[in-house]
Amino acid sequence: MIIDILSGFPEMFRGPLTESIVQRAVLSDKVKIWVHDLRHFTADRHGKIDDIPYGGGAGMVLMAQPVFACLDSLKKSRSATLSTRRVFLTPQGKRLTQAVVDELATCEQLVLLCGHYKDVDARVFERDTWEEISVGDFVLSGGELVAALLVDAVVRRIPGVLGDEASAESDSFADGFLDCPYYTKPEEIDGLHVPEVLLSGHHAKIAAWRREQKLLRTKSKRPDLLDRRDDHQ
Numbered sequence: 001m002i003i004d005i006l007s008g009f010p011e012m013f014r015g016p017l018t019e020s021i022v023q024r025a026v027l028s029d030k031v032k033i034w035v036h037d038l039r040h041f042t043a044d045r046h047g048k049i050d051d052i053p054y055g056g057g058a059g060m061v062l063m064a065q066p067v068f069a070c071l072d073s074l075k076k077s078r079s080a081t082l083s084t085r086r087v088f089l090t091p092q093g094k095r096l097t098q099a100v101v102d103e104l105a106t107c108e109q110l111v112l113l114c115g116h117y118k119d120v121d122a123r124v125f126e127r128d129t130w131e132e133i134s135v136g137d138f139v140l141s142g143g144e145l146v147a148a149l150l151v152d153a154v155v156r157r158i159p160g161v162l163g164d165e166a167s168a169e170s171d172s173f174a175d176g177f178l179d180c181p182y183y184t185k186p187e188e189i190d191g192l193h194v195p196e197v198l199l200s201g202h203h204a205k206i207a208a209w210r211r212e213q214k215l216l217r218t219k220s221k222r223p224d225l226l227d228r229r230d231d232h233q
């Protein structure tokens with residue numbers, strides 16, 4: 001997979017894309033991640049990529065020209081046969097879910113546009129087709145943090161990235177439930193003990209306990225997930 005990120009603030013990706021699982025995926029050639037500085041594509045000699053909105057109003061607007069120039073450059077440098085999806089990270093988009101992440105993880109090229117300022121010139125979305133994705137009903141200073149989050153979520157779902165694929169299959173939301181509680185050494189700390197069933201070595205009983213705990217957690221913390229399951233049955 002190739003992930004191209006369009007941003008006016010590329011330094012914000014230092015750390016999120018150079019650590020842990022994402023870094024290992026890059027080093028093992030499971031994914032190639034490129035962060036493109038929109039200031040390198042602007043026609044403004046001062047490197048400006050934003051301007052005041054027509055019609056007045058507060059805030060600045062990300063200009064269409066540097067976005068178009070960056071996209072056109074990518075079209076020339078990337079294979080035309082790649083299955084490409086363009087995603088604009090915006091609070092106005094559809095909510096990011098595990099199902100959306102898994103779907104994005106199957107494409108060959110992912111182009112992420114990080115909005116900043118008040119908004120992006122609407123002609124960016126009139127010229128090219130974009131999907132809009134949100135991580136919640138709140139506003140950040142820009143889409144960079146959301147892009148880093150999305151990259152992490154997508155990369156770990158690429159086959160071969162995780163050392164143990166079964167780990168991801170048992171994560172929260174993988175089967176519509178929240179995951180169960182887990183324990184590790186020592187067996188007792190501050191008077192708190194590991195549940196006896198997890199020490200029994202009885203795999204069937206352990207599996208049954210974990211299924212029960214997943215249901216109890218979901219009922220307690222996210223009952224809406226159970227409602228959705230009922231709606232689809």
